[in-house]
Amino acid sequence: MTATSADKVSPTPDLARPPVSRAQAGWALAxxxxxxxxxxxxxxxxxxxxxSIKKDLQLSDTVMGLVTGFSFALMYSILGIPxxxxxxxxxxxxxxxxxxxxxxxxTMLSGVARNVYQLAVARLLVGIxxxxxxxxxxxxxxxxxxxxxxxxxxxxxxxxxxxxxxLGLFVGGVVNQxxxxxxxFAVAGTPGILLAIVLFLSVREPLRGAAELxxxxxxxxxxxxxxxxxxxxxxxxxxxxVGAALMYFxxxxxxxxxxxxxxxxxxxxxxxxxxxxxxxxxLCGIGGALFGGFLVERLAKRDNRWLLGIPAIAWIVAxxxxxxxxxxxxxxxxxxxxxxMIFITTMYAGPIWSVTQTVAKVRMRSLAFSIFVFxxxxxxxxxxxxxxxxxxxxxxxxxxxxxxxxALVIPVFVGLAAALLFAWGTRYIREDIRAAEEP
Numbered sequence: 468m469t470a471t472s473a474d475k476v477s478p479t480p481d482l483a484r485p486p487v488s489r490a491q492a493g494w495a496l497a498x499x500x501x502x503x504x505x506x507x508x509x510x511x512x513x514x515x516x517x518x519s520i521k522k523d524l525q526l527s528d529t530v531m532g533l534v535t536g537f538s539f540a541l542m543y544s545i546l547g548i549p550x551x552x553x554x555x556x557x558x559x560x561x562x563x564x565x566x567x568x569x570x571x572x573x574t575m576l577s578g579v580a581r582n583v584y585q586l587a588v589a590r591l592l593v594g595i596x597x598x599x600x601x602x603x604x605x606x607x608x609x610x611x612x613x614x615x616x617x618x619x620x621x622x623x624x625x626x627x628x629x630x631x632x633x634l635g636l637f638v639g640g641v642v643n644q645x646x647x648x649x650x651x652f653a654v655a656g657t658p659g660i661l662l663a664i665v666l667f668l669s670v671r672e673p674l675r676g677a678a679e680l681x682x683x684x685x686x687x688x689x690x691x692x693x694x695x696x697x698x699x700x701x702x703x704x705x706x707x708x709v710g711a712a713l714m715y716f717x718x719x720x721x722x723x724x725x726x727x728x729x730x731x732x733x734x735x736x737x738x739x740x741x742x743x744x745x746x747x748x749x750l751c752g753i754g755g756a757l758f759g760g761f762l763v764e765r766l767a768k769r770d771n772r773w774l775l776g777i778p779a780i781a782w783i784v785a786x787x788x789x790x791x792x793x794x795x796x797x798x799x800x801x802x803x804x805x806x807x808m809i810f811i812t813t814m815y816a817g818p819i820w821s822v823t824q825t826v827a828k829v830r831m832r833s834l835a836f837s838i839f840v841f842x843x844x845x846x847x848x849x850x851x852x853x854x855x856x857x858x859x860x861x862x863x864x865x866x867x868x869x870x871x872x873x874a875l876v877i878p879v880f881v882g883l884a885a886a887l888l889f890a891w892g893t894r895y896i897r898e899d900i901r902a903a904e905e906p
Contacts, residue, residue: 492611495670496620499604500627502567502666505659506600507631509574509593510539512639512655514723515741516648518730523648524583528727528871532856534587540849543594544841551602551837555830556688559603564667566599571659578652602837609824609832610673614900617824618767618774622760622817626753629813632722633749640726640741675829694831701826701902702895703775704835708842710888711819714782715847717882718812720855721789724875725805731868733798743802751809759814763821771900772893774822778815779893782886785811789879793872812882819889826899851878 513520521531554562573592580586605621612620635655642651689697698704729735729744759777766773788808795801820836827835855874862870 503627570596574656629752636745755813760817
């Protein structure tokens with residue numbers, strides 16, 4: 468029987484393949500990190516183009532919030548869970564490859580949209596492609612690296628988000644300044660096509676459960692009902708799911724509306740915003756994610772509660788800094804505050820992602836992360852973009868261009884609520900990890 472057919476019918480599809488080497492694991496981590504950077508490049512480039520598209524197509528902030536958030540998040544969220552179930556059963560490398568090809572092509576097609584409906588459809592199709600990436604990638608890394616190194620490995624993986632955000636702001640801002648928003652979409656989508664070929668030809672599908680001490684590949688895929696019952700009895704996971712949804716409300720609100728905020732309040736050009744904000748986002752985001760992952764890896768060896776303790780502390784500290792960024796009138800000082808804000812708020816990434824994998828059983832990991840992503844995109848991407856856009860339009864008659872500043876106060880308080888839920892989750896995480904490790 469071939470490996471392909473075994474993947475379809477055997478409860479132990481991976482036992483015939485030898486485990487990957489450390490070099491193979493490192494290369495896979497590098498490629499999957501690059502793919503996540505393309506994921507965030509293609510989803511975030513629209514933020515730096517937002518005002519140009521708005522002016523060209525004559526749209527309001529409310530409509531732009533729906534287009535950038537809701538249309539993308541709709542199919543991303545709906546398809547995420549069935550794709551995760553497929554990833555818990557089949558070949559994750561193939562799933563990611565097909566998704567990457569699809570969303571890269573749809574990003575390029577976003578540049579030919581002639582009205583808001585065509586743009587919304589293009590972004591919806593980008594969401595379909597990107598739904599094939601995150602959960603399978605995180606699941607693969609969890610099979611390459613044991614739980615002791617998982618937070619660090621996933622922290623490295625999450626740096627792709629900040630590399631992509633940097634590229635989206637920097638490349639999108641500069642290209643938009645000189646060639647327009649349509650060419651920016653074409654430039655953003657091209658690298659993903661090439662990277663899909665690299666992934667398919669050079670990265671192996673890992674032995675499922677290889678990082679565990681026992682051979683979990685002998686387990687059958689649990690039914691959906693059994694999987695959901697187990698996951699939702701893991702109290703720390705439930706608190707992480709709700710807390711992360713609130714946290715991503717804050718993250719996506721600032722990610723998509725910071726560029727308009729800088730343009731309208733601080734009167735910066737597209738190229739200035741892209742180069743300066745993009746560089747700060749990339750460097751500080753990568754630094755914060757890596758620092759958070761390495762710090763938690765050291766502390767969690769003594770006490771697993773630090774997996775949620777560090778994100779809780781970081782987001783409590785971030786609250787006054789976000790207020791400072793919004794209301795500091797001096798642009799130079801504001802940049803310093805923005806850099807500190809991004810560094811602190813990105814310390815969550817590896818620890819929180821690691822929790823979704825460590826408190827789930829091996830063949831439940833993709834689904835656990837998919838539920839995590841589903842809630843994050845519904846409340847973080849779709850709802851937050853619309854709420855901030857609607858609030859900005861509401862405040863505009865009284866505050867003019869400053870309306871976006873007051874609209875962004877809303878996600879600041881939402882982020883603080885997320886920190887409190889993470890702190891609550893520290894009470895349960897140790898017993899939930901033990902439950903996940905039971906046969």
